[in-house]
Amino acid sequence: MKNYNQQEIVISGVGVTSAIGQGKSAFSAALLEGQHKFNVMQRPGRQAKLSSTEEPVAPSSTNDEQTTAFLGAEIESLLIPESIPKSLLRTASLSAQVALTSLDEAWNEAKLNEVPPDRIGLIVGGSNFQQRELSQTHQTYHNRTEFLRPTYAMSYMDSDLCGLCTEIFGIRGFAFTLGGASASGQVSVVQAVEAVKSGQVDVCIAIGALMDLSYWECQGFRTLGAMGSDRFANEPALAARPFDQDRDGFIFGESCGVVVIESIDSATKRDINPYARLAGTAMGMDGNRNPNPSFEGEVNAIKKALEQAQLSPGEIDYINPHGTGSTIGDETELKAIRHCELNHAYLNATKSIIGHGLSAAGTVEIIATLMQMKAGKLHPTRNLDNPIEETYNWVKQPGTKHNIKNAINLSMGFGGVNTAVCLQNI
Amino acid sequence: MNKEDIFEIITNHAKEVIPKLQDHPFKYDDALKDLGANSIDRSEIVMMTLESLSLNIPLIVIARAENIGELADIIHEKL
Incomplete structure (x- = not known):
């Protein structure tokens, strides 16, 4: 082994x-x-x-x-x-x-x-x-x-x-x-x-x-x-x-x-040409049984994943957030993204198109990131008429061309679960 | 309802549980085990048959059957 x-x-x-x-x-x-x-x-x-x-x-x-x-x-x-x-x-x-x-x-x-x-x-x-x-x-x-x-x-x-x-x-x-x-x-x-x-x-x-x-x-x-x-x-x-x-x-x-x-x-x-490198993977708990999100928990997961991937925040050019449409969850996530100095990166919400898959969301959204990486395009965020805050690099309709180099995917779950995964184009 | 009717209900459920039996010419002395039904498949087929007949009998009684014909006989007696 x-x-x-x-x-x-x-x-x-x-x-x-x-x-x-x-x-x-x-x-x-x-x-x-x-x-x-x-x-x-x-x-x-x-x-x-x-x-x-x-x-x-x-x-x-x-x-x-x-x-x-x-x-x-x-x-x-x-x-x-x-x-x-x-x-x-x-x-x-x-x-x-x-x-x-x-x-x-x-x-x-x-x-x-x-x-x-x-x-x-x-x-x-x-x-x-x-x-x-x-x-x-x-x-x-x-x-x-x-x-x-x-x-x-x-x-x-x-x-x-x-x-x-x-x-x-x-x-x-x-x-x-x-x-x-x-x-x-x-x-x-x-x-x-x-x-x-x-x-x-x-x-x-x-x-x-x-x-x-x-x-x-x-x-x-x-x-x-x-x-x-x-x-x-x-x-x-x-x-x-x-x-x-x-x-x-x-x-x-x-x-x-x-x-x-x-x-x-x-x-x-096996002559496989991989999609991407899984450069950083992190998980951390809030110590909280409830559904409410935690700014600190999300920041910790993001920082751990970046550290493991040996990437600075400036090197991340695309974020696939948890972004469910939750009132508090979305606000908290945006604050964590800004605190981690990631607000320059392109940001869209896959759930605005496919909905929230709950147990499936984390893997399906990794696949969504890989598909965008492969296509050299970013998908639009539907119904983003008035963003909570404009000062993020939102991908609105109709999407945009962009070759992702380093992406970060975020997930959160009830009971204080926070995860982050860095995907690096090969 | 006669034995032949019950036999047909059993074999229809057998075809549902084991799709490859769709065109099998069922006979009374066919044993479900020999047709490729494992123990779970067999209990499913029996339960589906009992439900079709709304017949609630202990499964231990049915376990005596050596083939589909005997199974149809046992069920017929309990109707």
Whole structure:
């Protein structure tokens, strides 16, 4: 086992599925054009009325109680690769199906069939990410539990994704799920880097799992004040507005991102031309169970990542922020960016186009950065009509041409999680 | 409902659980295990069948069946 320096760690393959497109080509094209898919969510289990019995009632019900409109961006259709056995798909959750599809893309790009299976590890970022499936099962079987499918005992666990991915792709290193709230995706990348640096595996795959929210989580997020209100129910296109003065919370978006992480030596052996160097990865806690952000926590994560990447703030030319549209979160993040002397760098908000993927956000936004790096373009920030502050280098409509040299991606999660990842163009 | 009806329900669920059996010509003496159904697949097929018939019986009774024909017989007796 060889140890590697952080500077030798690269991303050699990616896979992505989101509401704006399946696969990196479609995703990148829609992202750079700022094409969104926000609407009132239609997936069963997300649209419901609360009846007097406190049981969610299907929206087709004819009673006249008010429908709660949750806005978001949902994946309209998923084209699952033929190589994924149909017998396993029957009992695979939406999160699992999307993960397998995205992993297939990343796996092929990184030519992982050429890597010994016991030298490949897998980290699935996210916890409790199959809530809608569980809620649907409970609703279906609540009055006939004796007929509950036996496979529920396997599929209710998030780690079922590890089982499915390792069986289908033949991964024999390690596999586990990892939770870090909305920073889960980036935490999985941070840990995957450590696994490769230490020589535990040669290749580590980090998946930001699709967070499959049910009505219950949507309602919870809304009553907490984190999710945007139904103020824009009649104009869903206007609802996701990170960093705009008129924002009132995040707007959900289904997504899943997969990144393949390894040393440059390992990638070169398979003639892979890596996307970027993972020059700095940092994580720090606020010591705070609550959802509120911490200026100090964010500053510490940014500084640690820059230090590890051996980059000065002036060398960062692009920031992919957490930028959810949260009232306090966006303000705090901008203050941290300024304090770290990064406010010269281009700044856009990927969530204004794809929505907030929660557990998936960290990895999908790393992929968004890589796609922009590759294209030599920066995507627009939608609905940024009146920024909280003008004195940042905002990328507004219609986007701009720019060759990213050094980027920093930020994620934060409930419970005081802060992460930062520096990506360096090779 | 006769044994043949129950046999058809079982085989339809078997096809759903194991898609490669879609065109298999099912016979009474076919054993699900021999057709590639692992223990979890078999319990899924049984549970789906019982749900289709709204029949709540202990699974231990069904475990005696050696093939699909016997399974259909046991279920038929309990209807």
